[in-house]
Amino acid sequence: MVKEKLYHIALDDYEHGIVIRSLNDEKTDLMQQGKSTDAVDDLFIKVGNAPQKKFKVVERKRSNEER
Incomplete structure (x- = not known):
């Protein structure tokens, strides 16, 4: 049995709203x-x-930004 990959993303309220509206637009298009x-x-x-x-977001510098 192959374990399914799961993805976790962090969204603020604004981004969450964008995802919901985008899904609604896609659903409307599919229905039409x-x-x-x-x-x-x-x-x-x-x-x-x-x-x-x-949760706390910790910003890290990328290795190419440190140079």
Whole structure:
């Protein structure tokens, strides 16, 4: 059994709104084309119900910036 890769991303409220609006636009386009919206619906559920977690962001310099 192959383990599925999972991706975790951090979004602020503004970015979260952009993702939701983009998914809504994609769903509208698919509906107008008569195509299935199942995948977009699944993403809506995942993004909409994603837990919020507070964490500290530490900025690191890249190795080429240190030179």
